[in-house]
Amino acid sequence: MTPMPEHLRRATRARTEEAEKRAHAALAELVKAGKSVSFTAVARQAGVSTDFLYRSPELRTRIERHRAKNGPVPAAPADPPVDPSTSAAVRALSARLTRQQEAHREDVARLRQALEAAHGENLDLRRRLARYEAD
Template structure:
Protein backbone atom coordinates (compact mmCIF):
# COMPACT_ATOMS: atom_id res chain seq x y z
CA UNK A 1 0.00 0.00 0.00
CA UNK A 2 1.37 3.43 -0.93
CA UNK A 3 2.00 5.84 1.92
CA UNK A 4 1.75 8.96 -0.22
CA UNK A 5 4.40 11.12 -1.77
CA UNK A 6 6.89 12.28 0.91
CA UNK A 7 8.00 15.19 -1.24
CA UNK A 8 4.43 16.47 -1.56
CA UNK A 9 3.89 16.02 2.17
CA UNK A 10 7.04 18.02 2.93
CA UNK A 11 5.90 20.77 0.55
CA UNK A 12 2.47 20.88 2.17
CA UNK A 13 4.03 21.09 5.64
CA UNK A 14 6.29 23.89 4.45
CA UNK A 15 3.33 25.81 3.03
CA UNK A 16 1.41 25.30 6.26
CA UNK A 17 4.35 26.60 8.34
CA UNK A 18 4.74 29.62 6.06
CA UNK A 19 1.02 30.40 6.28
CA UNK A 20 1.24 30.30 10.09
CA UNK A 21 4.30 32.59 9.99
CA UNK A 22 2.41 35.01 7.73
CA UNK A 23 -0.58 35.02 10.11
CA UNK A 24 1.72 35.64 13.09
CA UNK A 25 3.40 38.55 11.24
CA UNK A 26 -0.01 40.00 10.38
CA UNK A 27 -1.02 39.67 14.04
CA UNK A 28 2.11 41.52 15.17
CA UNK A 29 1.47 44.31 12.64
CA UNK A 30 -2.16 44.62 13.78
CA UNK A 31 -1.12 44.83 17.44
CA UNK A 32 1.51 47.46 16.69
CA UNK A 33 -0.97 49.48 14.63
CA UNK A 34 -3.53 49.33 17.45
CA UNK A 35 -0.91 50.28 20.05
CA UNK A 36 -1.55 47.06 21.97
CA UNK A 37 1.28 45.60 24.05
CA UNK A 38 3.05 42.74 22.26
CA UNK A 39 2.83 39.46 24.17
CA UNK A 40 2.91 35.85 23.05
CA UNK A 41 -0.76 35.47 23.96
CA UNK A 42 -1.77 38.64 22.12
CA UNK A 43 0.16 37.63 18.99
CA UNK A 44 -1.23 34.08 19.10
CA UNK A 45 -4.78 35.44 19.36
CA UNK A 46 -4.35 38.14 16.72
CA UNK A 47 -2.52 35.83 14.30
CA UNK A 48 -4.68 32.74 14.89
CA UNK A 49 -1.64 30.61 15.72
CA UNK A 50 -0.70 28.66 18.82
CA UNK A 51 1.62 30.03 21.47
CA UNK A 52 3.59 26.81 21.11
CA UNK A 53 4.24 27.64 17.45
CA UNK A 54 5.47 31.11 18.42
CA UNK A 55 7.81 29.74 21.07
CA UNK A 56 9.16 27.01 18.75
CA UNK A 57 9.84 29.40 15.87
CA UNK A 58 13.08 31.03 16.99
CA UNK A 59 12.97 34.19 14.86
CA UNK A 60 9.34 34.89 15.80
CA UNK A 61 10.10 34.22 19.47
CA UNK A 62 13.06 36.62 19.41
CA UNK A 63 11.04 39.26 17.56
CA UNK A 64 8.15 39.04 20.03
CA UNK A 65 10.50 39.22 23.01
CA UNK A 66 12.19 42.28 21.54
CA UNK A 67 8.88 43.99 20.75
CA UNK A 68 7.51 43.03 24.16
CA UNK A 69 10.38 44.84 25.88
CA UNK A 70 9.92 47.86 23.58
CA UNK A 71 6.14 48.04 24.06
CA UNK A 72 6.20 47.43 27.81
CA UNK A 73 5.28 51.10 28.36
CA UNK A 74 2.08 50.68 26.33
CA UNK A 75 0.23 49.10 29.23
CA UNK A 76 -3.36 50.19 29.34
CA UNK A 77 -4.14 52.82 31.97
CA UNK A 78 -6.05 51.51 34.93
CA UNK A 79 -5.46 49.65 38.14
CA UNK A 80 -2.21 47.72 38.35
CA UNK A 81 -2.73 44.12 37.41
CA UNK A 82 -0.98 40.90 38.34
CA UNK A 83 2.47 40.46 36.89
CA UNK A 84 2.21 38.95 33.40
CA UNK A 85 4.22 35.86 34.39
CA UNK A 86 1.89 35.07 37.30
CA UNK A 87 -1.20 35.56 35.14
CA UNK A 88 0.26 33.45 32.36
CA UNK A 89 1.28 30.71 34.79
CA UNK A 90 -2.13 30.63 36.45
CA UNK A 91 -3.81 30.44 33.02
CA UNK A 92 -1.55 27.57 32.01
CA UNK A 93 -2.22 25.75 35.28
CA UNK A 94 -5.98 26.28 34.90
CA UNK A 95 -5.93 25.07 31.30
CA UNK A 96 -3.86 22.00 32.13
CA UNK A 97 -6.05 21.19 35.15
CA UNK A 98 -9.17 21.27 33.00
CA UNK A 99 -7.50 19.16 30.31
CA UNK A 100 -6.35 16.64 32.93
CA UNK A 101 -9.85 16.44 34.43
CA UNK A 102 -11.38 15.82 31.01
CA UNK A 103 -8.74 13.22 30.15
CA UNK A 104 -9.34 11.40 33.45
CA UNK A 105 -13.09 11.33 32.83
CA UNK A 106 -12.50 9.95 29.34
CA UNK A 107 -10.19 7.27 30.71
CA UNK A 108 -12.69 6.29 33.42
CA UNK A 109 -15.40 5.86 30.79
CA UNK A 110 -13.06 3.83 28.58
CA UNK A 111 -12.08 1.61 31.52
CA UNK A 112 -15.74 1.00 32.34
CA UNK A 113 -16.43 -0.03 28.75
CA UNK A 114 -13.43 -2.32 28.71
CA UNK A 115 -14.45 -3.93 32.02
CA UNK A 116 -17.93 -4.58 30.66
CA UNK A 117 -16.48 -6.15 27.49
CA UNK A 118 -14.10 -8.29 29.56
CA UNK A 119 -16.96 -9.48 31.77
CA UNK A 120 -18.97 -10.39 28.69
CA UNK A 121 -16.00 -12.31 27.23
CA UNK A 122 -15.49 -14.16 30.51
CA UNK A 123 -19.18 -15.06 30.59
CA UNK A 124 -18.99 -16.38 27.04
CA UNK A 125 -15.91 -18.46 27.86
CA UNK A 126 -17.63 -19.91 30.92
CA UNK A 127 -20.72 -20.75 28.85
CA UNK A 128 -18.57 -22.49 26.21
CA UNK A 129 -16.71 -24.50 28.86
CA UNK A 130 -19.92 -25.66 30.50
CA UNK A 131 -21.62 -26.50 27.20
CA UNK A 132 -18.87 -27.28 24.65
CA UNK A 133 -21.24 -28.50 21.92
CA UNK A 134 -23.31 -25.28 21.88
CA UNK A 135 -20.82 -23.18 19.95
CA UNK A 136 -21.27 -25.38 16.86
CA UNK A 137 -24.99 -24.51 16.75
CA UNK A 138 -24.34 -20.74 16.76
Protein backbone atom coordinates in the same frame (compact mmCIF):
# COMPACT_ATOMS: atom_id res chain seq x y z
CA MET B 1 10.58 5.03 11.11
CA THR B 2 9.36 5.64 7.53
CA PRO B 3 10.39 8.97 5.96
CA MET B 4 7.60 11.39 5.15
CA PRO B 5 6.66 11.50 1.45
CA GLU B 6 7.79 14.61 -0.41
CA HIS B 7 4.25 15.87 -1.15
CA LEU B 8 3.45 15.82 2.58
CA ARG B 9 6.67 17.69 3.39
CA ARG B 10 5.78 20.37 0.83
CA ALA B 11 2.26 20.69 2.24
CA THR B 12 3.62 20.98 5.78
CA ARG B 13 6.17 23.57 4.69
CA ALA B 14 3.47 25.60 2.89
CA ARG B 15 1.15 25.47 5.91
CA THR B 16 3.98 26.59 8.20
CA GLU B 17 4.93 29.47 5.89
CA GLU B 18 1.30 30.62 5.75
CA ALA B 19 1.04 30.54 9.55
CA GLU B 20 4.28 32.54 9.81
CA LYS B 21 2.89 35.16 7.42
CA ARG B 22 -0.29 35.45 9.51
CA ALA B 23 1.76 35.77 12.69
CA HIS B 24 3.97 38.51 11.20
CA ALA B 25 0.87 40.36 9.99
CA ALA B 26 -0.81 40.02 13.39
CA LEU B 27 2.30 41.35 15.14
CA ALA B 28 2.44 44.30 12.76
CA GLU B 29 -1.26 45.05 13.35
CA LEU B 30 -0.85 44.97 17.13
CA VAL B 31 2.18 47.27 16.98
CA LYS B 32 0.48 49.66 14.55
CA ALA B 33 -2.64 49.83 16.74
CA GLY B 34 -0.48 50.48 19.81
CA LYS B 35 -1.86 47.42 21.57
CA SER B 36 0.03 45.31 24.06
CA VAL B 37 2.22 42.70 22.37
CA SER B 38 2.38 39.24 23.93
CA PHE B 39 2.60 35.69 22.66
CA THR B 40 -1.04 35.14 23.54
CA ALA B 41 -2.22 38.30 21.76
CA VAL B 42 -0.27 37.48 18.59
CA ALA B 43 -1.42 33.85 18.63
CA ARG B 44 -5.05 34.88 19.06
CA GLN B 45 -4.83 37.52 16.31
CA ALA B 46 -3.04 35.20 13.84
CA GLY B 47 -5.01 32.03 14.59
CA VAL B 48 -1.91 30.06 15.56
CA SER B 49 -0.81 28.44 18.81
CA THR B 50 1.56 30.04 21.28
CA ASP B 51 3.66 26.88 20.91
CA PHE B 52 4.09 27.71 17.21
CA LEU B 53 5.30 31.22 18.11
CA TYR B 54 7.74 29.92 20.73
CA ARG B 55 9.14 27.38 18.24
CA SER B 56 9.81 30.03 15.59
CA PRO B 57 13.10 31.73 16.53
CA GLU B 58 12.45 34.82 14.38
CA LEU B 59 8.89 35.36 15.60
CA ARG B 60 9.88 34.66 19.19
CA THR B 61 12.68 37.25 19.03
CA ARG B 62 10.44 39.89 17.45
CA ILE B 63 7.62 39.36 19.96
CA GLU B 64 10.02 39.47 22.91
CA ARG B 65 11.61 42.66 21.53
CA HIS B 66 8.24 44.40 21.13
CA ARG B 67 7.09 43.17 24.52
CA ALA B 68 10.22 44.59 26.13
CA LYS B 69 9.69 47.95 24.38
CA ASN B 70 6.15 48.28 25.69
CA GLY B 71 7.10 47.55 29.28
CA PRO B 72 4.51 46.51 31.86
CA VAL B 73 0.79 46.75 31.26
CA PRO B 74 -0.35 50.30 32.02
CA ALA B 75 -2.13 50.71 35.33
CA ALA B 76 -5.63 52.07 35.71
CA PRO B 77 -6.04 55.83 35.82
CA ALA B 78 -5.49 57.64 39.11
CA ASP B 79 -8.25 58.09 41.66
CA PRO B 80 -11.44 59.47 40.13
CA PRO B 81 -12.59 62.93 41.17
CA VAL B 82 -14.01 62.95 44.67
CA ASP B 83 -17.67 63.81 45.07
CA PRO B 84 -18.06 65.86 48.28
CA SER B 85 -21.44 64.24 48.95
CA THR B 86 -19.93 60.74 49.43
CA SER B 87 -19.02 59.72 52.93
CA ALA B 88 -15.46 59.32 54.13
CA ALA B 89 -16.00 55.58 54.57
CA VAL B 90 -17.07 55.17 50.94
CA ARG B 91 -14.07 57.19 49.74
CA ALA B 92 -11.71 55.16 51.94
CA LEU B 93 -13.14 51.86 50.71
CA SER B 94 -12.99 53.04 47.08
CA ALA B 95 -9.34 54.04 47.48
CA ARG B 96 -8.55 50.69 49.12
CA LEU B 97 -10.32 48.83 46.30
CA THR B 98 -8.39 50.82 43.69
CA ARG B 99 -5.06 49.95 45.38
CA GLN B 100 -6.02 46.27 45.54
CA GLN B 101 -7.02 46.26 41.88
CA GLU B 102 -3.69 47.79 40.92
CA ALA B 103 -1.82 45.23 43.03
CA HIS B 104 -3.79 42.42 41.38
CA ARG B 105 -3.06 43.79 37.90
CA GLU B 106 0.65 43.84 38.71
CA ASP B 107 0.45 40.29 40.08
CA VAL B 108 -1.36 39.06 36.98
CA ALA B 109 1.19 40.74 34.68
CA ARG B 110 4.06 39.22 36.66
CA LEU B 111 2.44 35.78 36.63
CA ARG B 112 1.78 35.98 32.89
CA GLN B 113 5.43 36.73 32.24
CA ALA B 114 6.45 33.83 34.48
CA LEU B 115 4.00 31.54 32.69
CA GLU B 116 5.36 32.54 29.28
CA ALA B 117 8.90 31.87 30.48
CA ALA B 118 7.87 28.50 31.94
CA HIS B 119 6.09 27.61 28.71
CA GLY B 120 9.26 28.35 26.75
CA GLU B 121 11.37 26.25 29.11
CA ASN B 122 8.84 23.41 28.97
CA LEU B 123 8.90 23.52 25.18
CA ASP B 124 12.70 23.44 25.14
CA LEU B 125 12.76 20.45 27.49
CA ARG B 126 10.18 18.60 25.36
CA ARG B 127 12.31 19.16 22.27
CA ARG B 128 15.42 17.92 24.05
CA LEU B 129 13.54 14.84 25.27
CA ALA B 130 12.26 14.15 21.74
CA ARG B 131 15.83 14.29 20.39
CA TYR B 132 16.98 11.96 23.16
CA GLU B 133 14.19 9.45 22.48
CA ALA B 134 14.83 9.55 18.72
CA ASP B 135 18.33 8.14 19.21
